[in-house]
Amino acid sequence: MENERENERENERENERENERENERENESKIQKNDIIIEGMDIVRTFRMGEVQVRALRGVSVNIRRGEFVAIMGPSGSGKTTLLNQLGILDTPNSGKVVIDGTDTSTLPEKEKGKFRLHNLGYVFQDYALLPELSAAENVYLSLMMQGKSKAEYESAAAEILTAVGLGDRLAQLPSKMSGGQQQRVSIARALAHSPIILFADEPCANLDSETSKEVLDLFKKFNTEYGQTIVMVTHEEWHAAYTDRVIKLKDGMLEQ
Amino acid sequence: MLEKAKVSFFLAGRSITRGNKGITIFTIFVLTLIFVQLVLFSSMLAGVTLKFNELMVDYQTGNVVIEPEEEQRYIEDASALQKKIESLPRVIGTTARLKTSGNFRYKEKEMGGTVYGIDPTDESFVTAIEDAIISGEFLSRPDRGEIILGREVSGGFGALMESRSLGGVEVGDTVELTIEGKTREFRVKGIYTTRYFMADASAYINRADLEEMLGVENQDLAQEIAVRTTAGTDEYETRMALLSLGVRENIRTWHEFAGILRLIENTLGLIRNIMNAIGLLIAFVIIFVVIYVNIVNKKRQIGVQKAIGIEQNVIVASFVLQAMLYAGTGVILGYCFMRFGLVPYTVAHPVDIPLGTMSLKLDDAEAINRAVLLFLASIVGSVIPAYKLAQKDLLELIWDK
Known part of the structure; x- marks a missing residue:
């Protein structure tokens, strides 16, 4: 009897400890999810096209949390790519600011922006934008070389990430010898090789058939769920949105209410 | 610093080995011709001068002349x-x-x-x-x-x-x-x-x-x-x-009798310098055009490189290194052509000129001087277009906006 009571008490204590651990994990997750990694404030971007001023973004404010997979959607000319370029500091807004992981990027000089992109951000472009004279592995490890990593480090990192995207057997292949889907996977591997805090993708499936598009989106989802990779993706396909946590909708350069 | 140089060399090397072979061969061929042109006139002048000197010594003065x-x-x-x-x-x-x-x-x-x-x-x-x-x-x-x-x-x-x-x-x-x-x-x-x-x-x-x-x-x-x-x-x-x-008695070396020959030599020297300047200008323009066409074709790639964080000076350096390699190969091929081809040929088969027969004489110091000048022309000719383009706005490079 004494032993049974003792066991019950022990089980209760164990359950309590398990509950505490579960609560801690939930809290951590909440903190993580609520941790704002990109803060875009009142972004205005105007382009001059001949004599005409085109207001591509008219004061857009967005927050993106760490670990989120966000889609930016909207009709053609709504400012999706322009917003992605501002958030990814490929362009500088006329007014407003973009704070990434606590760094106000609007105050950074061009050279520092380059360094910031090199170490913290990854990009996947619509037409893959691979360097045609470099092999798959070389395309992937170029930014790691620039970071000053050793040959052994960058070669193994490139092999690892290319294997993760299913191209472990095509390290030495040139882009011209690859299909569109394979090239886009190399492009994703390049964007992720240096473990960026955010991955930006501008219509990554625009040039791919639906089967290959699904493979690419599955890859994004895998990196998002398994590694907590923050992803901001521009797309105009409704079914792509199903892969994301949230959709930011734009219309005429403003957030759609 | 070292990693930047490494990336520049890497990009330049890949561009040469995997880029358009036709453009590479054409550029090197043109630079070889320019180098040959730069040293050929000097070699001819040296050959003519040597001939002048031989004529003076062999047929008129000997080495030294004693006068009353x-x-x-x-x-x-x-x-x-x-x-x-x-x-x-x-x-x-x-x-x-x-x-x-x-x-x-x-x-x-x-x-x-x-x-x-x-x-x-x-x-x-x-x-x-x-x-x-x-x-x-x-x-x-x-x-x-x-x-x-x-x-x-x-x-x-x-x-x-x-x-x-x-x-x-x-x-x-x-x-x-x-x-x-x-x-x-x-x-x-x-x-x-x-x-x-x-x-x-x-x-x-x-x-x-x-x-x-x-x-x-x-x-x-x-x-x-x-x-x-x-x-x-x-x-x-x-x-x-x-x-x-x-x-x-008055002792004079043959050099002192070569007055009119020195005059002709100096006149030819002046012409040589003008031709060198024109040759270098042509070299500069050709390198400029070749690099410019090359990098205009790679405008988007430069944009992508900048986007992923490759520094502007690393990109510029990769183009300059390419131009230097083209110039270096052109100089080596041109030098070998002169040293082991044209000069020995004219020694074996002298060229008839009004003064007699003439062989080319390649002066290494002159060849080095021309090589350095060609190198400088290639650096300037590549830095300007590469720098101008790499400095452009990222969006303009990637999306032509």
Whole structure:
């Protein structure tokens, strides 16, 4: 009897400890999810096209949390790519600011922006934008070389990430010898090789058939769920949105209410 | 810093090895031609200068010439002085000459020229006039009343100033020679050409004949003693050795007689410099155009490189390295073509020029100088377009916005 009571008490204590651990994990997750990694404030971007001023973004404010997979959607000319370029500091807004992981990027000089992109951000472009004279592995490890990593480090990192995207057997292949889907996977591997805090993708499936598009989106989802990779993706396909946590909708350069 | 250089080398290397082979070959070919053009004129000039020098030494002055003391018309005791000079270890031979201007007459034609009175045996130790005979024979010691004419005097045999010559004198003909009012007939024993028109406008007679005409027989007088030294002997050292022998006469090296040749050489040098400047300008423009076309085609790639964080100066350096490699390969190929192709060919098969035959002479210091200039042109020609493009806005590079 004494032993049974003792066991019950022990089980209760164990359950309590398990509950505490579960609560801690939930809290951590909440903190993580609520941790704002990109803060875009009142972004205005105007382009001059001949004599005409085109207001591509008219004061857009967005927050993106760490670990989120966000889609930016909207009709053609709504400012999706322009917003992605501002958030990814490929362009500088006329007014407003973009704070990434606590760094106000609007105050950074061009050279520092380059360094910031090199170490913290990854990009996947619509037409893959691979360097045609470099092999798959070389395309992937170029930014790691620039970071000053050793040959052994960058070669193994490139092999690892290319294997993760299913191209472990095509390290030495040139882009011209690859299909569109394979090239886009190399492009994703390049964007992720240096473990960026955010991955930006501008219509990554625009040039791919639906089967290959699904493979690419599955890859994004895998990196998002398994590694907590923050992803901001521009797309105009409704079914792509199903892969994301949230959709930011734009219309005429403003957030759609 | 090192990683940046590494990335620049990496990008440049891949661009060359995996880029458009046709463009690479064409660029290197053009740069090779430019380098050859830059050194060719210098080599020709060096070859011509060498020829000038050989002509002076071989057919006129020997290495050193001894002339009478100030205000003296003749060198006295010429044969004693010759013996004294010949005692020097590096002296091959000496020739004591009488030298004057005379008037030649053949049929109705007349012309003036320099007449040398020589000892034919001594002369053969110093100059190569004997080898330059193209018709007849050279003088021998006992010959009297015989004359050797240069082709510019005799005419014919491809003389450059035919109309000024005696118009076709041949061996065996008789010409009249007037010196200081005395006229004598001479039988033409031989005709020579050095292919150097100044040396070919002279005539040689036996020294005894000229002594007679000048009225200085058996006095052992000379107006110049030409001295031939072993190959490679420095003329200034010979002059010092002669001075230390106690020679009081005026000692001049052959360089001092090359006045008009130096003038021609300097004129050609000026032309060479102008051609070099034009050649470099062409090199600069070609490199500029090639790199510009190359990088305009890679505009988007440059944008992508900038987007992923490759620094602008790393991108610019990769293009400059490519241009330097093109220039370096062009220089090496051009140098090899000259050193192992064209120069040995012209040595084996000399080119005919009005002065005679000429071979190219490649001066390594000049070649290095041209190589450096071509390198600088390639750097400037690549930096400007690469820098201008790499500096453009990212969006403009990637999306042409």
